[in-house]
Amino acid sequence: MTDLRTAVIYYSATGSVYAMAQAAAKAAEHAGSEVRLRKVRELAPEQAIAGNEGWAAHAAQTQDVPEATLDDLEWADLLVVGAPTRFGLPAAQLKQFLDTTGPLWGEGKLVNKAATSFTSAATAHGGQETTITALNNTFYHWGCLIVPPGYADPIQFQAGNPYGSSHTSNNGTTPPGQVELDAVAFQARRAVQVAQALKTGLAAA
Template identity: 70%
Template sequence: MAYGGPVRMAVIYYSATGTVYELAKAAAVAAEKAGAEVRLRKVGEMAPAEVIAANQGWSRHVNATRHVAEATLEDLDWADALLLGAPTRYGMPAAQLKQFIDTTGPLWGDGRLINKCASSFTASATAHGGQESTLLAMNNTFYHWGAIIVPPGYADPVQFRTGNPYGASHTSHNGEVPPGDAQLAAVEFQARRVVEVAQAFKRGRGV
């Protein structure tokens, strides 16, 4: 955990057609408003170019987000707090985010991910597309890192509207429905909560 100054948060995500990106942007803005220094980062794309080109929504999103920097291990090392987001793929995080996670061995081996405050968010195409299992799968990584998992729980009234105490989530109905006010408010609350817990943890440790 970084010493001195505001909480540093890295919002690291993967998004194919833009749903998770919208949630990530809202989280980053909310974290900044809560006093954090924020890095919004996407993970690298793994799909073949011809597959992306064949999907209009996918190729449009790739072109629209070329300005977003790709995540590196340095972003994880820099951060006090982490918010990871990915769409569900068969009830698990998309391979692109998992591939990035699988590169973190050097940081894990050096104990540099211990005590970072961490949380996760997701989206799926269908109402029962594995949102909770995807969030739990991402949280499994945090256990191995020795991170401090910060769930949103039902600590804000918006959680009773969205109904997911594990992390913010959205059902896009095959990409046709963008996140609405309730879903954006839920991920904003989640980001603020992670920042607040990280701030309290830093104060308690005198760092």
């Protein structure tokens, strides 16, 4: 074990991003990090959720996953953040949580953390890359060091997204496959390695 602490924070409506978050959390843990897996608060009305079978089933499946708090961000050395794409931007539920981080930002408590992001969209070219870069815009403001997967592992030549892991759900009919799960696992392992080097280097400086 290292002394690294990782917060995997996500929003998922029907399960695609949740599956990727689970893979990221497991990989980070196997890489030696202590991990918190946290979902953000749901904003949609119960009636809307109940009217979508997949959404309702996923809400019931993950009812015991703890909700993210500002303490999770402050606690972590590494932030792994995932959200579905909504019109090329992160889903409102995740964005709303990010919008509550002003107090931590104002006190400089997010500076020099490592951060990386991932997403899922309903269609190919549905905004995967713009969602990841939009998430990264928040990390710039926080003063984080962004860790992209790049093409630093053979899995990336199959997954094909150097910005961050992504998945195409084909309008919710296709869950993440082994390539997507292996890609986000690699991304998490790489982020743990970089975050640990960053933490060690800062402590020695």
